[in-house]
Amino acid sequence: MNYLVILQPLLDTMKWLIPLMLLIGLLKTSWFKGWFGERLVRVLAHYQLDRQVYRRLHDVTLPTPDGTTQIDHVFLSPFGIFVLETKNMSGWIFGSEQQAQWTQQIYKQRFKFQNPLRQNYKHLKALETALGVAPEQLHSVIAFVGGATLKTPMPANVTQGTGFIRYIKSFDQPVFSEVQVEDMLDALQSGRLAPTLATQREHVQRLKQRSDPTAERQCPKCGSALLVRTIKSGPKAGQQFWGCSAFPKCRTMQPLN
Secondary structure, eight states: OOHHHHHHHHHHHHHHHHHHHHHHHHHTSHHHHHHHHHHHHHHHHHHHSOTTTSEEEEEEEEEETTEEEEEEEEEEETTEEEEEEEEEOOSEEEOOSSOSEEEEEETTEEEEEEOHHHHHHHHHHHHHHHHTOOGGGEEEEEEEESSOEEOSOOOTTEEETTHHHHHHHTOOSOOSOHHHHHHHHHHHHHHSBOOSHHHHHHHHHHHHHHHOTTSOEEOTTTOOEEEEEEOOSSTTTTOEEEEETTTTTOOOEEEOO
């Protein structure tokens, strides 16, 4: 009996079934959801924001005192600098401007995630330093895509779908000249880290180090190693923090988590 003839239909099916299963698995990953959400925002901005007015940069990684920060989208315009954080999420979203964590609910399951306004605040401060602009010239924008429904009152800069386009266009008073916009674009292009896989891997590693109390750290001021120290007296006795190994010459301190 020729078993190959019998098994051939099964083998033919497996040729497309295995790649299909791998593709389905990829589509469910948080990496793909984030990637797709950012690409969707790019497409919407491409067709609805004039490129001559709103100069744009995507996946901008900037150095910071404690590592790097990665910004999804930056739109430079005479009307201000718009800093977009993309969230490709489904289900119901609960949260407020003051809460440290928001909640995503899908049927009966609930998931906590960082308040994206707070997440984007670090991006604003990095751009403020890199470009030397005033805080009021920077605008934080959160763009929820992917079918999420905001179930609690949100500030105007937390948007759904194409709402981020309307929010950006609501600013119509010039605060920068065309020359200033071009200068800022040049400054970001030269100051950003190259948008490569190596940059992405290094950024992720730095994030892990910041969240790992045992990971090695460097002092952002003098470059010496940071050590875990324990407060020995006072109302905070027993609490731990990162302290510079060059103490007392350098008195840098950082929270442990």
